[in-house]
Amino acid sequence: MAAPSLPVPLHVHAKQHAVLLSPQTCPNLPKAFPIANPTISFWQQDLNIKPSPTEGSEDPLPGDVDICVIGSGITGVSAAYHLAKRFAKEEPNKPITAAIFEAREFCSGATGRNGGHLTAATHEDFVYREKLYGKEDAVRETALQQYTVAELVKVIREHGREVDVDLVSGGCMQLFFSEQELADARADFAAAQDAGIDVSQVEWMGKEEVLQQYGAPYPGVRRPGNNVWPLKTVGLLYELAKTQTSKFSVDLYTRTPVTSISPYSDSASPRRWSVETPRGMISCSYILHATNAYVSHLLPHMSGPDGVIPTRGQVMAVRATAPPDAITSSAWGANEGFEYWFPRPVKPGEAAPLVIIGGGREAAKPTYELYEVDDSVCNEEVGRVMRRFLPSVFPGKYDENGEPEVEWSGIMGFTKTGDPFVGPVVSASGDPKPFEGQYLSAGFSGHGMPRTFACAEAVAEMIACDVLGRTWAVPDWLPRHYLTFKP
Numbered sequence: 001m002a003a004p005s006l007p008v009p010l011h012v013h014a015k016q017h018a019v020l021l022s023p024q025t026c027p028n029l030p031k032a033f034p035i036a037n038p039t040i041s042f043w044q045q046d047l048n049i050k051p052s053p054t055e056g057s058e059d060p061l062p063g064d065v066d067i068c069v070i071g072s073g074i075t076g077v078s079a080a081y082h083l084a085k086r087f088a089k090e091e092p093n094k095p096i097t098a099a100i101f102e103a104r105e106f107c108s109g110a111t112g113r114n115g116g117h118l119t120a121a122t123h124e125d126f127v128y129r130e131k132l133y134g135k136e137d138a139v140r141e142t143a144l145q146q147y148t149v150a151e152l153v154k155v156i157r158e159h160g161r162e163v164d165v166d167l168v169s170g171g172c173m174q175l176f177f178s179e180q181e182l183a184d185a186r187a188d189f190a191a192a193q194d195a196g197i198d199v200s201q202v203e204w205m206g207k208e209e210v211l212q213q214y215g216a217p218y219p220g221v222r223r224p225g226n227n228v229w230p231l232k233t234v235g236l237l238y239e240l241a242k243t244q245t246s247k248f249s250v251d252l253y254t255r256t257p258v259t260s261i262s263p264y265s266d267s268a269s270p271r272r273w274s275v276e277t278p279r280g281m282i283s284c285s286y287i288l289h290a291t292n293a294y295v296s297h298l299l300p301h302m303s304g305p306d307g308v309i310p311t312r313g314q315v316m317a318v319r320a321t322a323p324p325d326a327i328t329s330s331a332w333g334a335n336e337g338f339e340y341w342f343p344r345p346v347k348p349g350e351a352a353p354l355v356i357i358g359g360g361r362e363a364a365k366p367t368y369e370l371y372e373v374d375d376s377v378c379n380e381e382v383g384r385v386m387r388r389f390l391p392s393v394f395p396g397k398y399d400e401n402g403e404p405e406v407e408w409s410g411i412m413g414f415t416k417t418g419d420p421f422v423g424p425v426v427s428a429s430g431d432p433k434p435f436e437g438q439y440l441s442a443g444f445s446g447h448g449m450p451r452t453f454a455c456a457e458a459v460a461e462m463i464a465c466d467v468l469g470r471t472w473a474v475p476d477w478l479p480r481h482y483l484t485f486k487p
């Protein structure tokens, strides 16, 4: 089953993990801050994005709000959405005000430049998680992802926005390029099934079957999965956050980077924090760090292997040469998850689908794009292997010398466990006191679409409970090891 023609190396995950744990192999440890003039993703090229990319960039700042959200990706905006829903259900004594501050344009971080995959795990990585965190938390990982995807799809459908956000529920197919990868996936599946996870929708396919049905000579496994236009999905959540209740208001201020946070000095005021931006200072009681890859800029103790490591990913939009009926509408993944791709819904008049494909990082030796914050450029070597990837996996369906229509990069936030930090901000020694009122949800390690929305719900609920004088109860679906404290 060896695949000599593949342009990417196999079995790199363990090697890149060793680099991740050794920041000294990356001599110029970057300051994790969104840089100017990033590449423009396919998603950002649509001129009908709402809110506008520069929403609030010239509006006067509020000066004082109850809740400052830093970052307008899916985490920050989902948190605003959940706060709005919560305060619509249980009204606070006085209307609650919130502001979202974004360093660059609206949703221009990882969310606005990702691969658009919205697929929940069923059995993936189960053995690893069970070994590390025990069976209950491994089961919760699947529960969290299933919950996130179901809720997001429900929101989109309830508001009739399937077409607007290009929701495609075409399933997700994982290909295996080696016997070892297949055996590991089978072991994950068996362990997940033993733990009681519903795997009834998982379908294993042999090499011949995949070849016949899809034109790729590798075995695979299919499970339910979706794709969306991520930027438009977040735009919908923002619209809904603004319109839930008069008891909660939220405004967006783009091109407004938060440069520092300090204790609020007016002792006569109940406010805790002073949030500094080049456009002025804002006082507030609560802060949510929804900054993912960039979290260590404002929380320096979260840099390096014990925190969140910025890691550059690369994506391109390539035109297939085969007609739409020869290219399935499914999402795809391969090679330990390094590559992922899906064909966009075909527009009238299009002779062949446009396929969004991300990956290639495993070819970027020696650092695999770890500790890299510059999304103003693409990595040439990554681009080179990615141009050859689809033509080699699906012979005859792509032009071997084809050039992408769009190519871009984006910064993910990796952690050494692959899982995020969710909850109150704590010091390096675990002390929450110096950060009272500050929360974070960050470090999604390149797998955020099926996790961020629910993690944002958890932190939003923590803030809402504090405002309302309620006790926060940990949801059944939240893996306990995500939390920054022991529940």
Ligand SMILES: Cc1cc2nc3c(=O)[nH]c(=O)nc-3n(C[C@H](O)[C@H](O)[C@H](O)COP(=O)(O)OP(=O)(O)OC[C@H]3O[C@@H](n4cnc5c(N)ncnc54)[C@H](O)[C@@H]3O)c2cc1C
Pocket (backbone or CB within 6 Å): 033, 034, 070, 071, 072, 073, 074, 075, 076, 101, 102, 103, 104, 106, 107, 108, 109, 110, 111, 112, 113, 114, 115, 116, 117, 118, 119, 256, 257, 258, 259, 290, 291, 292, 293, 294, 295, 297, 298, 312, 313, 314, 315, 340, 358, 409, 410, 411, 412, 441, 442, 444, 445, 446, 447, 448, 449, 450, 452
């Ligand atoms: C190339 C690429 C491909 C990916 N593909 C997929 C995929 O197909 N499926 C999947 O599930 N996941 C994918 N991911 C991962 C996924 O996109 C992320 O996990 C998720 O979007 C994280 O969302 P977030 O809101 O937490 O972070 P982000 O979307 O990065 O949002 C953080 C925001 O904070 C802003 N910010 C940071 N610091 C400051 C500051 N000091 N002041 C003001 N604003 C600040 C940033 O500009 C940014 O907009 C991909 C990521 C990348 C980069």
